[in-house]
Amino acid sequence: MDRPPGLSVRFKLTLSYAGFLMVASALLLAVVALFLLRYVPDRAIITPGPLIPNRSDLLRAFVPKAIWMLAFLLVFGLVGGWILAGRMLAPLTRITNATRKVAAGSLSHRIELEGRQDEFRELADSFDAMLARIEAQVAEQQRFAANASHELRTPLAITQTLLDVARNDPDHDTAELVDRLHYVNGRAIDLTEALLLLSRADRRSFTRERVDLSLLVEEAAETLLPLAEKRGVTIETSGEVSPTVGSYPLLLQLTTNLLHNAIVHNLAEHGTVRTNTAAFAGVVVLTVDNTGEQLSPQLVATLTEPFQRGSQRVRRDHSGVGLGLAIVKSITRAHDGTLALVPLASGGLRVTVQLPAAPPGPPGIPGPAGGQQPEPR
Secondary structure (H helix, E strand, O other), X not given: OOOOOOOOHHHHHHHHHHHHHHHHHHHHHHHHHHHHHHOOOOOOEOOOOOOEOOHHHHHHXXXXXXXXXXXXXXXXXXXXXXXXXXXXXXXXXXXXHHHHHXXXXXXXXXXXXXXXXXXXXXXXHHHHHHHHHHHHHXXXXXXXXXXXXXXXXXXXHHHHHHHHHHHHOOOOOHHHHHHHHHHHHHHHHHHXXXXXXXXXXXXXXXXXXXXXXXXXXXXXXXXXXXXXXXXXXXXXXXXXXXXXXXXXXXXXXXXXXXXXXXXXXXXXXXXXXXXXXXXXXXXXXXXXXXXXXXXXXXXXXXXXXXXXXXXXXXXXXXXXXXXXXXHHXXXXXXOOXXXXXXXXXXXXXXXXXXXXXXXXXXXXXXXXXXXXXXXXX
């Protein structure tokens, strides 16, 4: 925003220092003058010795020197105040220059202010930390945009290829072409809906209500039971009532994604998925364990990034669009919770979601008013 030019902060501080010095000096001189005049008679006293001056004589001798002293203190206050203000505002100048560089697009610039821990140092450190977070978020958004463009381009390219084949070969099997187009289009729709869901969770534009995580686990397990049976995976649920406050559809999507991920990325046969809900002082915890391959900590650290399915993990049908755990992370963050992924020594993965507990309320836990069940992403 353009503002009319005004006095600089350094000039204002200089005037403040000089003005304070002048006021203090004037008060000091006034006190001295009053103290001296108190013991000086109004008229001169003639004695055998030297003539004792009166108050008029004292004022004629004192006032000019006091004026010269005040003039000297004014100049001294202005010069000294200008120097002191410059030294005091030097860190602020560095912060301002860093802000201008950031505004010009240099997010990698840091202030790195030296010196003792004072208000300017705290401001500079907070600014550097903010820049680091912004730089990381911008880089993440750029990667996300590039990956999303790539993922969306793939089904469109396949569709274009199939249509070209059909146009060049009129005798091609139409039913097979329709089936392939239907599958590719379904994958594109799933990806688009997952991106919209991820954006909705990031904006936190949802209605909050009282939700029980244990009921969500049961609902998600019932929904995904056919997929688990098809893959030979056993789902084991346990735990206690774990009420929190948030969006029922989003938290159900979170639970469904965790169970779907645990089922898909499991052993080829005789796999197991274990879920547990627990309530502690101020928090509720949802834990999902699954059997499977041994995963390295480096690989696990990338699984919550968008479109990072894990190169070492088995991919079959129903493998999703690569946004399952990214959506879980976004929904957890939107509900002021934390998400932790830990590889199990025996193989598989443990995912722990911790959310703030709901305040005490009526025993009834409302569910959704209606609508379709969320699809795994």
